[in-house]
Amino acid sequence: MNKYYYLVAGLPELTLEDSKLNYTVADFKTEIYPGLSTSDQKLMDLFYLKFDNTNVLKLLKDKDVIIDMRGNFSAEELNEYIATIKEGGEVSAKEFPSYLSTFISDYFSMPAESAVLLEDHLAALYYAYAMKCENKFVASWFEFNQTVNNILVAFTARKYKWDIAQNVVGDTEVCEALRTSGARDFGLSGEVECFEQLLKISEITELIEREKKLDSLRWDWIDEATFFDYFTIERIFAFLLQLEMIERWISLDKEKGNQLFRSIIESLKNEVQIPAEFK
Template sequence: MSTYYCLVAGLPDISLDDGKLSYSVSDFKAELYPDLSAQDRKLIDLFYLKFDNTAILKLLKNKDAVIEDKGNFSAEELLQLIEAVREGDTPDKKYPSYLVNFVSQYLQLSQDELYRADDLLAALYYSYGMSSNNAFIASWFEFNLNLNNILAALAARKYKMEVSSVIVGATSICEQLRTSNARDFGLNETLEYFEALQRIADIEELVEREKKVDMLKWKWLEDESFFHYFTIERIFVFLMQLEMIERWISLDKEKGNELFRKMIQDLKNEVQIPEEFRK
């Protein structure tokens, strides 16, 4: 439990300059990631895979595409994965199974089916995350899958679209969203956050709606990590909240500033120095 005491207590003093964070998810990868155990790095890798997802979609469409250097793999490594799958070779075991599976399926899509690529990758990624042996992180992936699917389903109904066509994944909740004709898809009693999502879906202003979604995610992270202190779960929460604040600052500098400073102060307040560190 005290494994990451020094890491949390030693978080850098972070300042804001012209509305930009001086510390980012990229800085975390470079500075704090090496201090984690090999097992815990794999859990943090689940977060950074979202950037690999974006990158590999671009590279599959254009091998010369410029990608952000934020994920677990470089452009060269992702191109090597694509080439290995294309040639029928066995990819290096360093690549997560869902990414290999996605490239294989993508290469079999016809031109008329390429529009499905994003949803296909999302479904595989969420399934991979939900299979994590860390209960907290698996639940986080499931929560995000439910959140995105519910908002998509509510929007589809609003605009008279076929709900089943916008649902990603193969969980029981996914199936209920695809098949239920009930106003709440029969989920109001199953998911405590369903009503909150209904209210968010009714917000017309896009930036305000995005903020409300992030606030709901923030609350989930705080509630579910309440009894985690210096564990990898708390580090994961810090990383997720850091990413959200980066987005908030781009939308609302004052709000992002306020939330960021609150997050850092909360982390510092959690630190109770063990006796051996006081000597």
């Protein structure tokens, strides 16, 4: 196992209430990432793939769109992979994540009448891919996030009488319970440690407060999961996760934040609509 004594010792202390940062997630990619071993860089790539996911969704609609440069791939590379897969070609998993190849292939082969949301399908593939990671902490982080997101979606779906099964993403025991259980707690109170916290968070109507509580839950989970990790890649990955949370909050004032989260709720309400690409 690689140890990063000087690197970790040089990382600043972070709190969720920080109002300014000396550097960003993008800076991390250029300043810290190169100093990691090849295997540990691949772990970090799992985090940055979230930006590639968004970029692929954009480029499938418009190959000339400006993409988020924090991803692992350039617009030129992504457009090349998309074109290859569209024409029926294959891209090596060593060059391009297999789940993204699968998603792009599905995008071009999915029937017009399909009601599958692109974002949900991609999220399911992404989580499944990341959870197969051999690093226990990193795999657990993605599973934790999938669980948190699915439970909150299930609460919302039940409240508005939507189809819960259609909105749950993934294929874990928690996913199955959310899709099939009629119990108030979906039978998860004793299975998911943070279930009661999520229930309370789901009842918060002020969207900014709700999201803050969620990030606090995530932050605490990270701290607890890496408590005994001192100079390891887990500590560095945890730092990156927390850095991104702070960066996101600093970039949002309260009004913009409320607009963002209202748009998220609105998109959930429209989940049964067929994506325009398939019409």
